[in-house]
Amino acid sequence: MTHNLQVERIYRSESRRVLATLIRLLGDFDLAEEALHEAFFVAVQRWHHDGIPDNPRAWLVSTGRFKAIDRLRRQARFTPLLQEQADALEAADWSAEDVEDDRLRLIFTCCHPALAADAQAALTLREICDLSTEEIACAFLATPVTIVQRIVRAKHKIRDAKIPYQVPSLAELPGRLDSVLRVIYLVFNEGYSASTGADLTREDLTREAIRLGRLLMELLPEPEVMGLLALMLLHESRRPARTSASGELVLLNEQDRSLWDASLIAEGCALVEQALTTPRFGSYCLQAAIAAVHAEAPNAKATDWPQIVGLYDVLLRAVPSPVIELNRAVAVAMGQGPLAGLALVDGILQRGELQDYHLAHSARGEFCRQLGRVDEARAAYARALTLTRQTPEQRFLEQRLAELQAHQQ
Known part of the structure; x- marks a missing residue:
C-alpha cells in the first residue's frame, strides 16, 4: 500500500475520532476542524519520511492540539484573550487513553435538547x-444552504450556551435518550441505504x-x-446479500440467505427477546x-407475514407514520397479494403523503407490474427514478423499465 493510500x-x-477529541480539548468546533486538517497536512509530509507512528490517532490529536495553540497565539496579537486560551490549552493535560468515548460525548453534545431536532441530526451527521x-x-x-445554516446555528448555540461536552449523569440520561437514539439510527440508515452515490x-x-x-x-441498558x-x-446481518457481485440491488425475497451473518442474527434476536420481556419497550423494539x-425465516416463502x-399494527399505534404504513403495505402484499398492497399504497399517496419518497412509487410500480398493469407500473417506476440519487437503485429501476418495455414489444 502506498504512503498516500495509508x-x-x-x-x-480515525478522522472523526480525532475530531471528537480535539473538540473536547479545544472546546470549539471550528478550531478543532481547522486543527484536524492541519494535523493531516503535517502527517502527509512527515510520515512519508519518518514512517507512520505506532499510534497515529494520538499523534494526530497531539499535532492538531499544538497547531491550534499556535493559531491562537498568532491571533492573540489582535485579540489578547486568545493568549490566555492558548496558555490554558498548553497547560492542560490529556491522555491518549481518554479518547475512546469522545465520540459518545460528542453525540450527546450534538443531541443536546437546547438544539432544534433538525439541527441535532444535521450536526451529528456532519461532525460525527x-x-x-x-x-x-x-x-x-433540504437545500445545502439550509443544512449549512442549521449546522452554523447549532455550533453557535453550543458555544454561547456553554453546552458541556460530556455524557450526562445517570439521572439526566433517560430524558436525553430519545434524541440520541434517533440520531444514531439516522447514522445507521445513511450507511444501510446511502442517500447518494455509487x-x-x-x-x-x-x-x-x-x-x-x-x-x-454499556452506559444505559434500557429496553x-x-x-x-x-x-x-x-x-446489518443482511448487508452481504443485498447486492450482487456486480453491485446490483437484490430484493429481500430474492436474497441468498446463506450470506446472512448468523452471529449478528443470534445476537440481535437475543436482544429482542430480552427487551420484550420488560413493559417499557417502544418503537425500536417493535421494529x-x-x-x-x-431473520428467523429459512426462506422468503416461510416468512410469517x-x-x-x-x-406493524402495534407499531403504527405507537408511532403513526406514512413510512411505517408503506412498510406495512408491502408486508400485506407479500401475504395477501399485490392488489391488497396497491390499495394501501394508493391510499397513502392520495392523502398527499410520500409523494416525494421514491420507495412509495417503487412499491406501487412493483405491485402494478405483478398485476400486469404495465402503463401504471412504468409511470410509477419512472417517478421513482426521478426521486432517487443512489446509483444501484437507479439501475434497478431502469432495469424494471426496460423489462416492461421489452414485454410490450
Whole structure:
C-alpha cells in the first residue's frame, strides 16, 4: 500500500475520532476542524519520511492540539484573550487513553435538547459521520444552504450556551435518550441505504452506528437501547446479500440467505427477546421484532407475514407514520397479494403523503407490474427514478423499465 493510500485509510478510520477529541480539548468546533486538517497536512509530509507512528490517532490529536495553540497565539496579537486560551490549552493535560468515548460525548453534545431536532441530526451527521452538506441535504430533502445554516446555528448555540461536552449523569440520561437514539439510527440508515452515490451501503457508517449503540448499551441498558442495537444488528446481518457481485440491488425475497451473518442474527434476536420481556419497550423494539421475524425465516416463502403485519399494527399505534404504513403495505402484499398492497399504497399517496419518497412509487410500480398493469407500473417506476440519487437503485429501476418495455414489444 502506498504512503498516500495509508494516510487516506487512516483519515477514513480515525478522522472523526480525532475530531471528537480535539473538540473536547479545544472546546470549539471550528478550531478543532481547522486543527484536524492541519494535523493531516503535517502527517502527509512527515510520515512519508519518518514512517507512520505506532499510534497515529494520538499523534494526530497531539499535532492538531499544538497547531491550534499556535493559531491562537498568532491571533492573540489582535485579540489578547486568545493568549490566555492558548496558555490554558498548553497547560492542560490529556491522555491518549481518554479518547475512546469522545465520540459518545460528542453525540450527546450534538443531541443536546437546547438544539432544534433538525439541527441535532444535521450536526451529528456532519461532525460525527463526516457526511457532506450535500449528502445531508439529500437525506433531509433540504437545500445545502439550509443544512449549512442549521449546522452554523447549532455550533453557535453550543458555544454561547456553554453546552458541556460530556455524557450526562445517570439521572439526566433517560430524558436525553430519545434524541440520541434517533440520531444514531439516522447514522445507521445513511450507511444501510446511502442517500447518494455509487454504492448501496456505507459499511463505515453502519459499523460506527453499531459501535455507538454498543457504547450506549454499556452506559444505559434500557429496553429501547437494546431494541435499537438489535435492529441495527439484524439489518446489518443482511448487508452481504443485498447486492450482487456486480453491485446490483437484490430484493429481500430474492436474497441468498446463506450470506446472512448468523452471529449478528443470534445476537440481535437475543436482544429482542430480552427487551420484550420488560413493559417499557417502544418503537425500536417493535421494529427489531419485525426484523427478527424476517431473520428467523429459512426462506422468503416461510416468512410469517401475518405476524409481521400484526407487529406493524402495534407499531403504527405507537408511532403513526406514512413510512411505517408503506412498510406495512408491502408486508400485506407479500401475504395477501399485490392488489391488497396497491390499495394501501394508493391510499397513502392520495392523502398527499410520500409523494416525494421514491420507495412509495417503487412499491406501487412493483405491485402494478405483478398485476400486469404495465402503463401504471412504468409511470410509477419512472417517478421513482426521478426521486432517487443512489446509483444501484437507479439501475434497478431502469432495469424494471426496460423489462416492461421489452414485454410490450
